[in-house]
Amino acid sequence: MSWRVTEVPAVLELRGVTKSYDGDPPIEVLKGIDLTIEEGELVAIVGPSGSGKSTLLNMMGALDRPTSGDVLIDGAVVNGLGDSSLSGVRGRRLGFVFQQFHLLAGLTATENVATGLLYHGSSARERKAQAREALTRVGLGHRLDQKPGKLSGGERQRVAIARALLGDPAIVLADEPTGNLDSTTTGEIVELFLELNQQGSTIVMITHDPDLARSMPRVVEILDGEIRLDQVATS
Amino acid sequence: MTELATAPNHRSRLRLVDVVSQALLGLTSRKLRTALTALGISIGIASLISIQGITEANQAEARAEIDALGSDFLFITAGTGITEEAELLPYAPDMLETHLDALEYVAALYPVDARARKNELIPEVQTGGVTVSAITSTGLDLLEPVNGSVAFGRFHDATSVEVPGVVLGSLAAERLGIRHLVGHPTINISGHQFAVIGVLNEFETLNTDLNRTAIVGLSVAQELFDTPDTPSAIYAQVQPEQLDEARDLIPAQANPAAPGEVAVSRPTEALEIREVIDETFARILQALALIVLAVGGIGIANIMVISVIERRGEIGLRRSLGATRKHIASQFVIESTMLSLLGGVLGVVIGVGIVLGYAQYKSFAAVIPWYWLSVGVAAAFALGAIAGLYPAWRASRLEPAEAVRPAA
Numbered sequence: 001m002s003w004r005v006t007e008v009p010a011v012l013e014l015r016g017v018t019k020s021y022d023g024d025p026p027i028e029v030l031k032g033i034d035l036t037i038e039e040g041e042l043v044a045i046v047g048p049s050g051s052g053k054s055t056l057l058n059m060m061g062a063l064d065r066p067t068s069g070d071v072l073i074d075g076a077v078v079n080g081l082g083d084s085s086l087s088g089v090r091g092r093r094l095g096f097v098f099q100q101f102h103l104l105a106g107l108t109a110t111e112n113v114a115t116g117l118l119y120h121g122s123s124a125r126e127r128k129a130q131a132r133e134a135l136t137r138v139g140l141g142h143r144l145d146q147k148p149g150k151l152s153g154g155e156r157q158r159v160a161i162a163r164a165l166l167g168d169p170a171i172v173l174a175d176e177p178t179g180n181l182d183s184t185t186t187g188e189i190v191e192l193f194l195e196l197n198q199q200g201s202t203i204v205m206i207t208h209d210p211d212l213a214r215s216m217p218r219v220v221e222i223l224d225g226e227i228r229l230d231q232v233a234t235s
Numbered sequence: 236m237t238e239l240a241t242a243p244n245h246r247s248r249l250r251l252v253d254v255v256s257q258a259l260l261g262l263t264s265r266k267l268r269t270a271l272t273a274l275g276i277s278i279g280i281a282s283l284i285s286i287q288g289i290t291e292a293n294q295a296e297a298r299a300e301i302d303a304l305g306s307d308f309l310f311i312t313a314g315t316g317i318t319e320e321a322e323l324l325p326y327a328p329d330m331l332e333t334h335l336d337a338l339e340y341v342a343a344l345y346p347v348d349a350r351a352r353k354n355e356l357i358p359e360v361q362t363g364g365v366t367v368s369a370i371t372s373t374g375l376d377l378l379e380p381v382n383g384s385v386a387f388g389r390f391h392d393a394t395s396v397e398v399p400g401v402v403l404g405s406l407a408a409e410r411l412g413i414r415h416l417v418g419h420p421t422i423n424i425s426g427h428q429f430a431v432i433g434v435l436n437e438f439e440t441l442n443t444d445l446n447r448t449a450i451v452g453l454s455v456a457q458e459l460f461d462t463p464d465t466p467s468a469i470y471a472q473v474q475p476e477q478l479d480e481a482r483d484l485i486p487a488q489a490n491p492a493a494p495g496e497v498a499v500s501r502p503t504e505a506l507e508i509r510e511v512i513d514e515t516f517a518r519i520l521q522a523l524a525l526i527v528l529a530v531g532g533i534g535i536a537n538i539m540v541i542s543v544i545e546r547r548g549e550i551g552l553r554r555s556l557g558a559t560r561k562h563i564a565s566q567f568v569i570e571s572t573m574l575s576l577l578g579g580v581l582g583v584v585i586g587v588g589i590v591l592g593y594a595q596y597k598s599f600a601a602v603i604p605w606y607w608l609s610v611g612v613a614a615a616f617a618l619g620a621i622a623g624l625y626p627a628w629r630a631s632r633l634e635p636a637e638a639v640r641p642a643a
Contacts, residue, residue: 054640063555064636084559088245090635091557100641102552106264118257119557121248163556175639 009075011170011202012037012060017069019055029055031225032069037171037204042197044216045206052225053206054175060204061173062090074170091119095164097174101156103148109135109159110144116166127166134162138192154185161192165201172196174205178212190215247557254562258570261542262577272538273578275531276618280582280611281589282524287604288590290517296599297510300382300440301503308341308380308503309481311469311489314496323466323489323497328373331469331488337477338485342374343466347456349425351401351449353411357423363410366444367424369453369462372396377450378435380470380502381442388416388433396452399459401429405437406446424449427459440509441502531578532618539571539626543633550630551638560631567627568620575619579612586611 012035019030029052037043037060047053058064059071062078071079078089090096095116103112113131114124135144138158148156157177164172174193178186190212197203197217205216213219214233221229262269311331313323328343347367352358370377372393378384390402401422403413411422413431421428429451438445456462469489473481478501486494543550550563558566587603594601 058636061555063639064634084247084561085245087554087557087559087562088247090555091247092245094555096552096555096639098552098639100548102548102639104260104264104549104552106260115553115556118253119247119249119553119559119562121250123250124253124256 008039010036010072011039011041011074012204013070013072013075014056014059015070015072017059017066017071019052019059019064020067029225030059030066033059033222033225033227035220035227035230037202039170039202040197040200041202041204041218042193042216043204043218043220044213045204045220045222046208046210046213047222048208051222053208053222055225056222057173057175057204057206060171061094061096062086087119092167093170095167095169095172097157097160097164097172097177099176099179101148101160101180103156103159105148108145108147109140109151109155109162112148112159113163113166116163120167130166131162134165135159137165137196138162152185153181154188157181157185157189158192161189161196165196171202171204174203176206176208178207178209186212247559247562249558249562254565254569255573257566258573261546261566261570262574265542268538269574269577272535273574273581275534276528276575276578276615277531277582277585279524279528279531280579280615281585282527283521283611283614284583284586284604284607285589285593286517286520286524287607288586288602289593290513291602291604292590292594292597292599293513294510295602296597297440297506297513301506303382307472307475307478308501309338309471309473309478309485310380310500310502311471311485312498312500313465313467313490314493314498323469328466328469331471331485335481335484335488337473337481339472340373341380341470341472342370342377343469344374344377344450345369345371345453345456345462345464346467347451347460347462349456349460351407351411351425352423354423355426363407364447365407365410365449366447367449367451367456368467369451369456370396371453374470377470380472381438381445382502383438383442383445384436386434386436388431390433390435391450391452395432397454398452399427399429399455400432400452402433402435402450403431404435404446404448404450407449408434410447411449422449424451425460441505528614528618532575532622535571535575535619536622536625539567539574539623540629542570543567543626543630546630547633547638548641550633551635551640554633554635555639563633564627564631567630568623571623571626572616572619575615575622576612579615579619582615583608583611 014033014035017030017033018028020026020028033056045053045056059066062071065079070077073089073093078086110128110131113134114127117127117130132144135141138161140155140158143151143155178189181189193203193205207213218232220227328340331338331340345368347369349367351365351367370391375391378390386405413420413434416431420431422431453462482499485499486497489497553563590603591601
């Protein structure tokens, strides 16, 4: 037995990632992105429409493969993985929150959150127990058995956030999570992200709203497929 | 670059019970659509089963009737007279038996040119379609070859054929208002009183002509109405192995002038022919039912394709939650299969219901076509799986990054 100092790999790392779409000439959406997210960070990625921030999130979330460059999750390159392994990485290491919530209309809040563990192969009982816990964590302990139709926009997004937290992912990726919400609710959701981050969750949030981005500890500004600014707030 | 190791193997796993529960979820969250889509399959399967069940019940009934009739009777009629004179010789009944060892005479019917009425007060034209026929004292076993039976009263005997007595078919009795024999009812045949001595049960499939016939004795008819002694029909019995020989020889004996006109048939032949026709008809209908089933399958494929388009977001979400392409594909194939099976089971229930209802209505023995029941369910299963293949393939090919975005 020997003591070994191992460098803890970054939770997520992009190395020279580019993405082009077919066309004449090809459209280059990302032009060589280098970005590292460490464990415990809360990062806002901000940029106007068409800046490439959604494509960036697709790369970070292994929802799409880069044209060149590497995506590393827990220090391991994932862009070369096959569908099965890549799906496994998404399911086990990443949590997603979408602008349009993507809740299943026929399921209660608890059942919706429980789908977060569906592709882990855990039992229904275990999934529900964890789902109830996660819902309580996001402040919806009193709405466990409501279906999405009976929930407000803010509540729906909280359900989606609870679902993303299930299975303890390395990183939660939120794509315009407040895009469909009014300003009061937006404030509440941002508050929730800050709170979850303080409890230890690593979160990346994409937004087009510079004010909202400024309330985050770290802001990455993207324009025309390139990172223009990567600023850590000094507080 | 030591950190460029391959990723630890994070594998997605979906329990079998969850594969089924997710497919069920797709069906239960769209109940009306599920019901309407399944209906196409239901109609196809229900038709398939009920057609088979009804045909089998009819055939069982026909076979029972053939057995009751026996296959050794022959029915000799004068024919239609389209080409030559249709007539059976007056002495045909006796001669057939004398000349053909194989044959045994049973009975003959002689047409009587007379009108039956309830009484003299009713005009002669209002005979209600009742025909009059006569039998002789040697033809008292008429009911045997025609598989008839007496409803009330009795059939003719050696005495009654010599006096003005009449036996009525069921319809004839109804037309003439004879419902019982209390008070010794009589009817009027062309001005002469005849005592009603019996009424026959209804002939349901064969010899239905006898339902509207009033049967009197030939000697009485000859005396009162000048009835000629040329029979319209002769019933005979023949040994089955000599049937063909008898058939060849009878026409020349019965009407030497126009042997081609004489029709020789077995009463059971009509039933056998009907059985074949029923069978053919059932096959045609079942072919149509199969087409309905195929259309139902196309309906499922169609609705599943639409479902995939509508549920892009759901597919994207599932992919982000760790679903592999195979998980997505299996979800849609199983959803489609369960949708079709639902229709199949419903169709079986409806089909069996129709078969039982028909048997009840006809007071037949119900025949449940088990073979077709299993064929129906298996067909629904296969159809659903096949119909789901293309939509499932499309769903699995959706790029997760595309699917999670709102439709443009």
